[in-house]
Amino acid sequence: MLAYTYIEQGKFELIEKPKPVLLDDRDAIVKVTLASICTSDLHIKHGSVPRAVPGITVGHEMVGVVEQVGAAVTTVKPGDRVTVNVETFCGECFFCKHGWVNNCTDSNGGWALGCRIDGGQAEYVRVPYADQGLDKIPNAVTDVQALLVGDVLATGYWAAQISEIHNEDTVLILGAGPTGLCTLQCVRLHNPKRVLVCDMDENRLAFVRKHHPEVLTTTSDGLKDFVLAHSDHGGADVVLEVAGSEDTFRMAWDCARPNAIVTVVALYDGPQTLPLPDMYGKNLIFKTGGVDGCNCKEILRLIAQGDIDTTPLITHTYPLRDIAEAYELFENRQDGVIKVAIQPNV
Numbered sequence: 001m002l003a004y005t006y007i008e009q010g011k012f013e014l015i016e017k018p019k020p021v022l023l024d025d026r027d028a029i030v031k032v033t034l035a036s037i038c039t040s041d042l043h044i045k046h047g048s049v050p051r052a053v054p055g056i057t058v059g060h061e062m063v064g065v066v067e068q069v070g071a072a073v074t075t076v077k078p079g080d081r082v083t084v085n086v087e088t089f090c091g092e093c094f095f096c097k098h099g100w101v102n103n104c105t106d107s108n109g110g111w112a113l114g115c116r117i118d119g120g121q122a123e124y125v126r127v128p129y130a131d132q133g134l135d136k137i138p139n140a141v142t143d144v145q146a147l148l149v150g151d152v153l154a155t156g157y158w159a160a161q162i163s164e165i166h167n168e169d170t171v172l173i174l175g176a177g178p179t180g181l182c183t184l185q186c187v188r189l190h191n192p193k194r195v196l197v198c199d200m201d202e203n204r205l206a207f208v209r210k211h212h213p214e215v216l217t218t219t220s221d222g223l224k225d226f227v228l229a230h231s232d233h234g235g236a237d238v239v240l241e242v243a244g245s246e247d248t249f250r251m252a253w254d255c256a257r258p259n260a261i262v263t264v265v266a267l268y269d270g271p272q273t274l275p276l277p278d279m280y281g282k283n284l285i286f287k288t289g290g291v292d293g294c295n296c297k298e299i300l301r302l303i304a305q306g307d308i309d310t311t312p313l314i315t316h317t318y319p320l321r322d323i324a325e326a327y328e329l330f331e332n333r334q335d336g337v338i339k340v341a342i343q344p345n346v
C-alpha cells in the first residue's frame with residue numbers, strides 16, 4: 001500500500017509499504033477513507049519533534065472503516081465507520097482513569113500515531129487499544145464532518161471545557177488557524193457573553209466574521225485596547241492562547257483581567273517567559289495542554305445534532321498520490337487553505 005513516510009529531517013516521501021497487520025489482541029486495522037494534514041506533521045518534517053521516528057508513516061487525523069479487529073476488541077467491528085483518536089491510551093492506568101489520557105503511562109501512550117508508530121496518511125492504519133482509539137461515526141454524520149474529531153476538534157473541545165466559561169464572560173481566543181477555529185466553535189457551546197478573536201491574517205479573520213458574525217475580530221495591533229473596550233472588568237475573563245507565535249503568550253496574560261483563566265493550547269518552538277513580578281497581584285490561573293482527547297463520542301453527538309460543523313474548514317481535497325502537492329499548499333498557506341483532506345482509497 002502507499003504510505004506517506006518521514007524519511008529524514010526535511011523529507012517526507014510517498015512509498016510502498018506492506019499493509020499493516022494486527023500485532024495485539026486489542027488492535028484494529030482501519031481502511032482510511034479520509035486523512036488530513038496537521039501543523040504537527042510539519043513540525044515532524046522540520047525536525048522539531050525529537051521523538052518522531054524516521055521511517056514511520058505520518059498522519060494522525062483520519063476517519064475510515066474498520067477492516068479487522070483483534071480478539072479483545074469489543075466496541076467496534078469490521079464494517080464500522082470510525083474516527084481515529086490522535087492519542088493512544090490504555091484506559092486503565094491512573095492517568096486514563098482520571099481522563100488525563102495525554103499522559104497515559106503505556107509505552108505507546110499519548111501522541112504515538114504518525115509520530116512514533118505508523119499513522120494514517122496511508123491506505124490502512126493499525127490502531128492500538130482500538131476500544132479507546134476508535135469511535136463509531138453516527139449514520140447522520142459524514143466522513144468529512146467527522147474528519148477533525150480525533151485531533152484539532154478534540155483539542156478545541158477540551159480547551160473550551162477546561163476554561164470554565166460562564167455566561168457573563170468575555171472570552172478572548174488568540175489564533176484563528178484550524179485549532180483556533182475549532183476552539184471558537186467549542187467555546188460558543190458554553191454561551192459566553194462575548195467572544196473576541198485575534199489573528200494576524202486578515203483572511204482568517206474574514207472567515208471568522210463570515211461564519212460567526214457575532215464574534216468580534218482584531219489583529220494584534222492595538223489588541224489590549226480592543227480587549228479593554230469590549231470587556232467588562234479590565235480584560236478578558238477567559239483567554240485561550242491557540243496561536244503559539246513569538247509574542248502571543250505575553251498577549252494572553254496581558255489581556256486577561258485579574259483572576260482570569262488563561263488556557264495555553266499552543267505548542268511553542270521555544271521557551272516562554274513568565275514575568276511574575278509584572279503580573280504580581282493579578283492572581284491569574286494558567287492551564288496548559290496537550291489535549292486529553294477522550295470526548296470524541298460527545299463531539300460526534302454534537303456534530304450529529306448540528307451544534308458543531310467543521311466542514312467549512314476543509315478547503316481542499318487531494319488523492320493520496322498527490323499528497324506532496326497538498327503539503328506544499330498547506331505549508332505555504334496558498335489559496336486560502338485552512339485544512340486539506342487526503343483520500344487514500346480513490
Ligand SMILES: [Zn+2]
Nearest residue numbers: 038039040151
Ligand atoms: Zn495534529
Ligand SMILES: [Zn+2]
Nearest residue numbers: 090093096104
Ligand atoms: Zn493509560
